[in-house]
Amino acid sequence: MIAIQTQSAWRGTSDCRSCAVRELALFSQFTEKDFALIHAPIDDLAYRAHQVLFNEGDEAGGIFTLRSGMVKLTRITGDGRRRILRLLRPGDVVGLEALATGRYDSEAAALTDITLCRIPTEVVHRLNQNSPRMHAGLLDKWQKALREADDWLASINFGTARQRVSHFILKMRHTTDPAIVTLFSREDMGAMMDLKHETVSREISALVKTGAVKPVDTLGRLYRIVDESLLGPAAH
Secondary structure, three states, X not given: OXXXXXXXXXXXXXOHXXXXXXXXXXXXXXXXXXXXXXXXXXXXXXXXXXXXXXXXXXXXXXXXXXXXXXXXXXXXXXXXXXXXXXXXXXXXXXXXOHHHHOEOOOEEEEOOOEEEEEEEHHHHHHHHHHOHHHHHHHHHHHHHHHHHHHHHHHXXXXXXXXXXXXXXXXXXXXXXXXXXXXXXXHXXXXXXXXXXXXXXXXXXXXXHHHOOEEEOOOOOOEEEEOOHHHHOOOOO
C-alpha cells in the first residue's frame, strides 16, 4: 500500500528512459528488454524540505531513486536521541534495505526540496529474478551504500570540533562545482557530528574568519571554499 505521504507527493509516472540521473541510478544498465519487464507505473514524486518520505519501522511498499536535492536518514538511539546516519544525493537509492526486510530501518526526510521516483518492491523483485544486470546493480548499490555509511560516520565523528566541521564541509561539495558547498540547519549538522548546534555555528564562523570558506548567500546555506588547505587533516 502506498503511504499517505507518497500519495500527497505524487506528480505522475516517471519516464525512466529519459531520467536525468539514469546513469547514476538503479536502472543505469537497463536495456529495452529490461524495461519491458516493468508492468507497474513508477511514481514521479516531489517533496518540500522537511517532509518525511517514510518512518523507521514502516512497512515498505517501494524504494526510491533520488533525482534532485538531498535526503537525510535518521534513527532513534537507545537513549532517545535522534542521530542522522548519512545523507543521500542525486542517484542514490532510498530504502534499499527494505528489499530484504520488508520494512524501512530508518526515517527518511527531505533536507531540501527533492524530486524522486518510487519503484514498487514487487517490481524490483521481479526484475531481480529476470535480469542479471538488475541483480548485479542491486548488490553494487547495497555494498556502496554500506561502505559510504561507514566512511561518512568515520570522517565526521572523530577529531576536534573544527576537524569534524571541516571534514563535513569537504563532503558537501557540489559535483558540478567542487568549490561550492551546501550546508543546512546547524541542528541537523550537529546531530550528524555529535556536536551542539552552537559549536557548529561557532566553528563555521571561525572558518569564515580564517579565510577557509566564504558565504555565498544570506541564509548561511551556500559557501565557497577559498583555501582548502585550511580544511585538511591539520585543521584545529
